[in-house]
Amino acid sequence: MKHAYDHDRIVRECSAHRPVTSGFHRPPDQNGTVTIGYGLIPSVRGQGYAAEALRGILAFAEANGVTHVxxxxxxxxxxxxxxxxxxxxxxxxxxxxVKYYETAWTDAATDHASTPMRRATGGSRG
Structure with missing residues (x-):
């Protein structure tokens, strides 16, 4: 049985039904961290589909115990x-x-809101 974080399965399912493919590069590591990826067909760029898909991936990650994306x-x-x-x-x-982006959740953040608590862990330049 394939894991829920199987990138190839997510890409196949999304590309059959939607203009965006999104998913995880691999299952969470021992610290609960995943790295995301997504792609968009050119004809629908600029219409908000990629951000919508990424919000869904983030919600899935949070609901499944991921602590850091x-x-x-x-x-x-x-x-x-x-x-x-x-x-x-x-x-x-x-x-x-490259520019690097992250989102992290803590127990307090998930108990009080569905919006992820953002935690900077590097030299942010704004």
Missing amino acids: KGDADLDNIASQRVMMAAGMRQTGEDDR
């Missing part, structure tokens, strides 16, 4: 950076090639 986007990929921010992720750093 990471993502990244190339410096010139402004659209992907906006998607992660629109979904509630926070920029936590960047290097000469």
Whole structure:
């Protein structure tokens, strides 16, 4: 039986029904951390589908015990950076090639709201 975090299964199911594919690169690590990925067919870019899909992936992660979600986007990929921010992720750093984004939950945050508590864990540049 495939794990719920099976990226290939998520991509196949989403691409058969929606213009966005999204999922996890692998199951959570020993600390409860996953890394997300997503893609969008060009004809529907700019319509909010990617942010909607990412919000769904984040909700799935939180509901299934994930404590920390990471993502990244190339410096010139402004659209992907906006998607992660629109979904509630926070920029936590960047290097000469990539901007890094994260969302983390604590027990207190999940007890009081469905919105993720954002925790910066790097040298954020705004």
